[in-house]
Amino acid sequence: MSGAELSRRSLLGAGAALMATPALAKGADPQVGRFTGLRDDGVLAFKGIRYGRAKRFARAVAVPIDRTVKAQDFAPIAPQRGNPDLPQSEDCLFLNVWTPEANPKASRAVMVYFHGGAYSNGTVTDPLTHGQRLAAAGDVVVVSVNHRLNALGYAWLKPLGDRFADSGNLGQLDLILALEWVRDNIASFGGNPARVMVFGQSGGGAKIATLMAMPAAKGLFHTAATMSGQQVTASGPGNAWKRTQALMTALGLQPSDADGLLSAPVERIVEALTATDPVIGGAVYFGPVLDMTNLPRHPFWPDAASQSLHIPMILGNTREETRAFLDPRGAKLKGLGWDNIAAKIAPEIKIDLDVDWVVAQYRAQFPDWTPEQLFYAATTAGRSWPGQVIEADERAKAGAAATWVYQLDRASPIDPLRGAAHTDDIPYVFGTLDAPGSMSGTDAGARATRDVMMQAFAGLAKTGVPGRTDWSSYALPDRATLxxxxxxxxxxxxPRRWERELWARAPYVQPGS
Incomplete structure (x- = not known):
């Protein structure tokens, strides 16, 4: 099959089951064990299933279900500054399942999604990530997971005593507990616990990269895909402790007041997340910590973690990532011109190069570009893209299982100034083109792009390779990219060799590390 537009014939050639929606018998609400679900757009949905419970700043534990549970509504999400209109609670360890049929003999591949939000915000209750269409069209079981975020999931408290030994990575340990739930329970929902794929966008992808270096995650997933989300290095314990102290100062607590932190109202902790980060500026950052126990090494430095080299993987980014969070209509780009472009680029990049030199190089290479085009290309290539290049290159150097890399170039038809921006690949993978918040549109181009992306992801989950015969795996020096x-x-x-080589002249600094 060529690289041309994905046709109906090529979809069928890749496996007729991909786009088939299994028939469901009419009747009462579906029941799996003690869980009562509902019918959702042609599949069965079970929402708000508890996979664990945790005390504040302690490792979560599994909770046996000893009663019938109505699993028909999403549970509260993790406390955060984002999503203020959704119910939030520290008791947030819940997952959701969509399945074509709850038949233990079906043994379908399982796709487990982790949401983005830079470890601080986000939720899988976002309509863009509802799993009913992916489950039906991909003929897979889809699971989505909420977990602890920001300081509640990633604050480093070990200097306050051994009772906080797991702090710094509690949010990651929540995800591991959810994957253990999948291993132990998903067969009842028609899934195959021996064929589990994890996938995630932005922070969700970074969480997956981190899991690939966590011993407790070994064996819990068999393929992986990240979408605009990488984690080359974790936060060091020294910087992590500085951030915890900044949080405690914002709460009016002494640096050693562990009890005060444990008893503080959760609303005050969330408010304190506006404290200035003492390492990188901006709002205080909390993410995975190199604690030498739960996370004994950096995920992709100095190389790819050996425990996950056998896992086939998709890595992807969008062409103009930063258009999503550096608003073309916003204050940062107001008055952008050749006289100030270097000053506006400088605070947005994570590679320490002389920005005037960078601008001169871009202008010589792309003389017809406008200041806006150059700004978004440079900030994407110097901030949001390098982590993916490093991860793909390190896997190739290590002789890892096949890696496939994609680049989404399709510009949003909804907003002409958006281009192909961060998060734009989500509705194509989930098939949620018409969901609130989607920037994909629903035209023929959107539907064809959806088919490309969904086929690739579902194919990796089901067979260990994307559902395209023309997509070469990533190897050096060719760096094949879809x-x-x-x-x-x-x-x-x-495809972006010139930019890759320009930014490779200095080290990439992982945000937060």
Missing amino acids: VVGNGVATVQND
């Missing part, structure tokens, strides 16, 4: 345009996907070798 470039996904407006329903057209072509494999290109090293």
